[in-house]
Amino acid sequence: MALLEVKDIKKKFDNTEVLKGIDLSLEKGEVLSIIGSSGSGKTTLLRCLNFLELADHGTITVDNKLIYDGDDPSFRDDKLIRKNRLNFGLVFQQFNLFPQYSVRDNLTLAAMLTASAEEKKDKKKLKDKLNDQADELLKRIGLYEKKDNYPCELSGGQQQRVAIARALMLTPDILCFDEPTSALDPELTKEVLKVIKDLKNSNNTMIVVTHEMDFAKNVSDKIIFMSGGRIEEYGTPSEIFDNPKSPVLRSFLNNALES
Amino acid sequence: MNLIDVTLKLMDGFLVTLALFFLTLLLALPLALIFAVLSRSSFRPVKLIMRAFIYIIRGTPLLLQLMIVVYMPGIVFGNPLTKWAVFGGNVDLSYFCGALFAFVINYACYFAEIFRGGIENIPKGQYEACAVLGMSRSQTFFRVILLQVIRNILAPMSNEIVTLVKDTALARTVAVTEMFFAASELLRVNFIIWPLFYTGVFYLGFSALVTAVFNAAEKKLSRYWK
Numbered sequence: 001m002a003l004l005e006v007k008d009i010k011k012k013f014d015n016t017e018v019l020k021g022i023d024l025s026l027e028k029g030e031v032l033s034i035i036g037s038s039g040s041g042k043t044t045l046l047r048c049l050n051f052l053e054l055a056d057h058g059t060i061t062v063d064n065k066l067i068y069d070g071d072d073p074s075f076r077d078d079k080l081i082r083k084n085r086l087n088f089g090l091v092f093q094q095f096n097l098f099p100q101y102s103v104r105d106n107l108t109l110a111a112m113l114t115a116s117a118e119e120k121k122d123k124k125k126l127k128d129k130l131n132d133q134a135d136e137l138l139k140r141i142g143l144y145e146k147k148d149n150y151p152c153e154l155s156g157g158q159q160q161r162v163a164i165a166r167a168l169m170l171t172p173d174i175l176c177f178d179e180p181t182s183a184l185d186p187e188l189t190k191e192v193l194k195v196i197k198d199l200k201n202s203n204n205t206m207i208v209v210t211h212e213m214d215f216a217k218n219v220s221d222k223i224i225f226m227s228g229g230r231i232e233e234y235g236t237p238s239e240i241f242d243n244p245k246s247p248v249l250r251s252f253l254n255n256a257l258e259s
Numbered sequence: 260m261n262l263i264d265v266t267l268k269l270m271d272g273f274l275v276t277l278a279l280f281f282l283t284l285l286l287a288l289p290l291a292l293i294f295a296v297l298s299r300s301s302f303r304p305v306k307l308i309m310r311a312f313i314y315i316i317r318g319t320p321l322l323l324q325l326m327i328v329v330y331m332p333g334i335v336f337g338n339p340l341t342k343w344a345v346f347g348g349n350v351d352l353s354y355f356c357g358a359l360f361a362f363v364i365n366y367a368c369y370f371a372e373i374f375r376g377g378i379e380n381i382p383k384g385q386y387e388a389c390a391v392l393g394m395s396r397s398q399t400f401f402r403v404i405l406l407q408v409i410r411n412i413l414a415p416m417s418n419e420i421v422t423l424v425k426d427t428a429l430a431r432t433v434a435v436t437e438m439f440f441a442a443s444e445l446l447r448v449n450f451i452i453w454p455l456f457y458t459g460v461f462y463l464g465f466s467a468l469v470t471a472v473f474n475a476a477e478k479k480l481s482r483y484w485k
Contacts, residue, residue, distance in 0.1 A: 050391050086393050096388035100406045100483045110392035113402065150483050170392065 001064055003028040003205055004174055009048055009058035010070070011041075018044045019055070020229040026174070026222075029203040033216035035240075036226035037252060042209045045226070046176050049207070051085045062087045062173055089167035089175040093182050095159040097151040103162050104147040107134035107169045114170075130169075137165040141195050157188030161195050168199075175199070177208040181215075193219075213256050217241050225249045265445065265454045272441030273461055275355070279427045279437060280465075283362040284420070290363060291370030298375055316368040322429055324365055329357040329433040358430040362423075369419050377412035378404075410480045417473035421466050428462075 002025040011019040019041050026032050034042045047053040049060065051068070054076060060068040067084040068075050075081075097106050108130040119126050138144040141161045143154075151159055160180055167175055177196065181189040193215050199206065200219055210216055216223055216237065223240040225233040225248075233240060233249045244250045260268075297309040316324070333339030381404055389399035428439040438461060442454040 052387055052390060082393050082395065085391060088391070090387075090391040092384055092388065094382070094384050096382070096384035098385070098388070098403050100403075100480075109402065110389075110394055113395075113398045114393045152484055166392070 002026055003030075003063055005059075005061040006049070007059045007061075009045065009055045009060075011044055011048055011053060011055050018229050019048065022058070022231060024224060024231070024234075026205060026207070028205055030205055030221040031200050031219055032207045033220040033223045034207065034209045034226060035211070035213070035216055035223060035252075035256075036232075040226040041229040042226050043178055046090070046178050046207065046209055049174075049176060050088050050090045051081045052090075054081075086170055087173045089170060089172035091160070091163050091167050091175070091177045091180050093179040095151075095156070095163045095183075097159055097163055097166070099151050102148050102150055103143065103154070104131065104134045104138065106151065106162060107137065107166050110166075111169055134165075134169065137168055138162075140198075141165050155188060156184045157191045160184065160188075160192045164192075164195055164199075168204075173205060175204055175206045177206065177210070179209055179211060181210070181212060211256070213241075213253075225252065227252075260445070260449055260451060265451070265457065268445060269438055269441050269454060269458060269461065272436060272438035275435065275437040276427045276439075276461075279355070279359060279362065279430055279435070280423060282359055283366055283423060283427075286359075286363045287366040287370055290367040291374055294367055294371035295374035295378065298371060299378070313368045313371060316365055317372070321361065321365050321426060322432060324361045325358055325429060325433050328361040329354060354434050355430075358433050358435045362426070362430075366419070366423060370416070373412050373415045373419065374408070376415070377408040380411050381407055406480075410484060413473060413477050413480070417470065417477075420473075421469055424466050424469060425462055428458075 004024075004026040006022060006024045009019050009022040010017070022041075022045055024032070034045065036042050044053060048055045055068070055070045057070040058068075059066060059070070067087060075084075098109065101109055108127070111130050111133075112126065115126055135144060135147065138147055141164065143158060143161055143165075146154060146158065146162075151162070154162065160183075164175075164180075180196070181192050184192060189212070193212065196206070196208065196215075197219055208216070208220070218237075220237055223235060223237055224231050225240060225244075225246075227246075227248045233244065233246050240249070241253065244253055294309060294313065297305055298313060300306045300309070385403060385407065386399060389403050394402070427437055430437050431440040431443065434440070438458050439455075442458050445451055445454045
């Protein structure tokens with residue numbers, strides 16, 4: 001059974017149907033890219049997985065455990081959502097680091113606050129443990145020497161790498177990226193994509209909403225092309241890029257690869 | 260009367276000025292927080308009433324509000340504030356309390372608008388980042404949002420509080436024996452006019468102090484924002 005199963009996700013804003021029934025599944029260690037033009041529902045889908053939006057209908061199952069059912073109000077409970085959303089991590093387009101915390105504290109803050117009462121008893125021990133974890137991650141993304149700097153002192157690419165490390169800190173089963181390089185220039189884009197590639201090599205499961213066609217082609221195991229709130233086409237990179245079936249995808253790829 | 264006598268006389272008034280200033284701050288700040296929350300209420304009637312109230316207070320002179328608070332009880336209800344005097348003596352506490360009430364309401368409305376702006380200017384992404392990291396609402400507000408709100412409101416608050424320093428002189432019009440009142444008394448009783456101008460030194464000095472406190476706070480926070 002797949003690590004992630006998503007069935008028939010539907011979402012309406014006022015009277016606009018943004019997601020019209022999305023199904024997808026993902027195996028452990030796989031990278032799924034979601035491509036499509038603006039307004040196709042890619043970001044909303046990602047936000048539904050992270051419970052920043054609550055789907056009106058449909059189910060989300062992680063590791064054989066049902067964590068959301070749009071038709072069952074009990075899944076909308078605040079506490080339950082806080083717990084269930086930790087199955088996912090999310091990296092934002094605009095990084096959204098906390099400006100008043102150092103790089104390292106950005107990584108440890110949430111873990112510190114959400115630690116169990118047992119762990120909170122010995123604050124010093126907990127803090128040391130989390131700092132060690134944070135340092136480990138910072139070394140992995142090559143920013144250990146920036147651990148005491150503040151976000152405003154970093155470049156956009158560095159900030160995004162810190163944001164990735166912050167998400168990893170809570171060891172999510174599935175790490176989601178919402179256009180992680182859209183706010184970055186090409187040079188900085190490279191360093192962020194390199195980090196994501198490294199994560200794939202260490203067997204992280206990821207979902208990436210992206211406009212970087214080369215990245216989608218080279219790094220993904222599967223690609224979803226969304227259009228008008230539906231999955232228009234689904235396949236391996238070579239199926240999507242070398243042999244697109246739907247005319248919408250063909251014209252999207254023509255436009256995307258031209259520019 | 261020499262400089263020292265005048266200074267001592269003015270100092271008596273200045274203490275009342277200081278009391279009015281600090282009590283206004285102490286009471287208006289928490290009240291403003293309540294006003295700000297109410298003016299963002301998702302329950303429409305509450306929001307509209309709060310905003311209308313703030314609009315009226317901000318749209319009329321503080322001087323008028325002072326007179327309404329202090330004279331209305333006597334004119335309309337035949338029960339002047341003076342009858343409420345708690346202590347006899349020189350300081351007529353009843354007028355002081357009336358003036359304080361007007362100041363608190365007036366400043367709470369201005370502060371509330373500043374707070375509202377400060378809260379609404381926080382990027383949505385900060386809340387969402389906290390949410391996906393599993394933080395609760397109160398953790399989000401107190402550990403992440405609050406300091407950013409403070410940073411947002413520092414400059415406008417500094418402005419408003421310096422204005423409060425000078426506005427305290429308005430209390431003179433309703434017979435509160437603050438510094439400006441003391442200077443006028445020197446003119447009325449002793450026929451010396453220069454103490455009126457001398458009060459400016461006190462106001463300037465006090466404003467400088469307030470400004471310095473805010474500058475220090477701003478400098479401290481500037482480490483996190485470039």
